Amino acid sequence: MNTDPEQIAGKLADRIARREAVAGIIGLGYVGLPLAMASARGGFPTVGFDIDPDKVASLNAGHSYIGAVASDELAGHTASGGFRATADFAELAACDVIIICVPTPLSKQREPDLTFVEVTTRVIASHLRPGQLVILESTTYPGTTQDVVKPILEAGGLRSGQDFFLAFSPEREDPGNASFRTVTIPKVVAGEGPAASAVAEAYYAGVVERVVVVSSPATAEAVKITENVFRAVNIALVNELKVIYDAMGIDVWEVIEAASTKPFGFMPFYPGPGLGGHCIPIDPFYLTWKSREYGLPTRFIELAGEINVAMPRYVVGNLERALDARLSKSLGSARILIIGLAYKKNVSDVRESPSFALIELLERRGTRVDYHDPFVPEVPVTREHSALAGRRSVALTPEALAGYDAVMISTDHDDIDYAALDAHAGLVLDTRNAMGRRGFRSDRIVKS
Numbered sequence: 001m002n003t004d005p006e007q008i009a010g011k012l013a014d015r016i017a018r019r020e021a022v023a024g025i026i027g028l029g030y031v032g033l034p035l036a037m038a039s040a041r042g043g044f045p046t047v048g049f050d051i052d053p054d055k056v057a058s059l060n061a062g063h064s065y066i067g068a069v070a071s072d073e074l075a076g077h078t079a080s081g082g083f084r085a086t087a088d089f090a091e092l093a094a095c096d097v098i099i100i101c102v103p104t105p106l107s108k109q110r111e112p113d114l115t116f117v118e119v120t121t122r123v124i125a126s127h128l129r130p131g132q133l134v135i136l137e138s139t140t141y142p143g144t145t146q147d148v149v150k151p152i153l154e155a156g157g158l159r160s161g162q163d164f165f166l167a168f169s170p171e172r173e174d175p176g177n178a179s180f181r182t183v184t185i186p187k188v189v190a191g192e193g194p195a196a197s198a199v200a201e202a203y204y205a206g207v208v209e210r211v212v213v214v215s216s217p218a219t220a221e222a223v224k225i226t227e228n229v230f231r232a233v234n235i236a237l238v239n240e241l242k243v244i245y246d247a248m249g250i251d252v253w254e255v256i257e258a259a260s261t262k263p264f265g266f267m268p269f270y271p272g273p274g275l276g277g278h279c280i281p282i283d284p285f286y287l288t289w290k291s292r293e294y295g296l297p298t299r300f301i302e303l304a305g306e307i308n309v310a311m312p313r314y315v316v317g318n319l320e321r322a323l324d325a326r327l328s329k330s331l332g333s334a335r336i337l338i339i340g341l342a343y344k345k346n347v348s349d350v351r352e353s354p355s356f357a358l359i360e361l362l363e364r365r366g367t368r369v370d371y372h373d374p375f376v377p378e379v380p381v382t383r384e385h386s387a388l389a390g391r392r393s394v395a396l397t398p399e400a401l402a403g404y405d406a407v408m409i410s411t412d413h414d415d416i417d418y419a420a421l422d423a424h425a426g427l428v429l430d431t432r433n434a435m436g437r438r439g440f441r442s443d444r445i446v447k448s
Helices: 005-017 032-041 053-060 071-080 089-094 115-127 144-154 194-205 217-248 252-259 283-294 299-327 354-364 398-402 418-424
Strands: 023-026 046-049 083-086 097-100 133-136 165-168 187-191 211-213 335-339 368-372 406-409 428-430 445-447
Touching: 005 194, 023 032, 023 089, 032 046, 032 071, 032 083, 046 089, 053 071, 053 083, 071 083, 089 115, 097 115, 115 144, 133 144, 133 194, 144 165, 144 217, 165 194, 165 217, 187 194, 187 217, 194 211, 217 252, 217 283, 217 299, 283 299, 299 354, 299 406, 299 428, 335 354, 354 368, 398 418
Parallel strands: 023 046, 023 097, 046 083, 097 133, 133 165, 187 211, 335 368, 335 406, 406 428, 428 445
Antiparallel strands: 165 187
């Protein structure tokens, strides 16, 4: 057996250059599946691994369940043999590049839950062989790759940098963003040591347009955390400004629009009913948790979290006041239609969606709540909101709208008949300025 690290790295680099290296991508969700398609498009034989047999069957039949991946493209790669999905993790042994794209949620105590990463790494370790490159893409705190993943992989006797190579490259997907896709988003990457960095860079260079190599996996992990902290803090700031300006009778959206005309020194962020998605509401708290190890507080991050988490209650309070002032209705006697269950517009992703919090807050007050979302016909099973699973989106008809006391716009999908809301809804509480942006103005439309 060849045990020379340089020769092992050279052989792997040669297989990557020849497009003979087999890429195995674990986790075929919003991150893994687009990456798998990019990998296959780059000429690498690609195998997708997932524990869900229904996903595997759907993908192998050429049917995509992710908006960013067209079924036609998927079917083309499966037909050509460039991609296939499997639930048989023993096939990892045949992969040259193994990429981990599994969830990294928070526990109920808002601490990192690396269960999926650890379990996946143990599965990889049971099939690990010399010459493989293992890359973690799941967002996590600085130090995870070397302090958590590496010891598990090395438990069988193989050594990182000698027998196999280890790297971290943060996912940067933005579901619903038509301006960027996996191949056009620069890929930050760092390996544990120069050889690992070199082979990881070589692989990603064949998949995306630009690769940015940084000095260490911990630095690459910090890059992703920093990106999401930046957004979380700025969104919290504009949410707080919304509350202040509302009290002053000032339209925060008009303020932002005017401020955006400054060609330097200002970047627009927009308020909403709360934060959603897997990244921004969660990832900053990974850094908060890790910073305790160094005895350092994370005041901005924690304050931003408090402000953003409080927004659904603020919105419900505004709805309560609007119902009382305009209709002499209480929340307990009202029927409300929420527009949008997805956490952001033009996607079907409901992870951490503030709409769930809005529904639950309202129903605790006795409000009868329905929802309409063209991207989410039925509420899926979620860990945090299992009681809502199975509810179905209602049709947005004039007759249906007339039956509600108020409509609350939580997610501003483009594919919503806003003219129908303007014409038939008795009261519209707009948390996204969706009506104003489309020129609808009425004393029945209340911005929140």
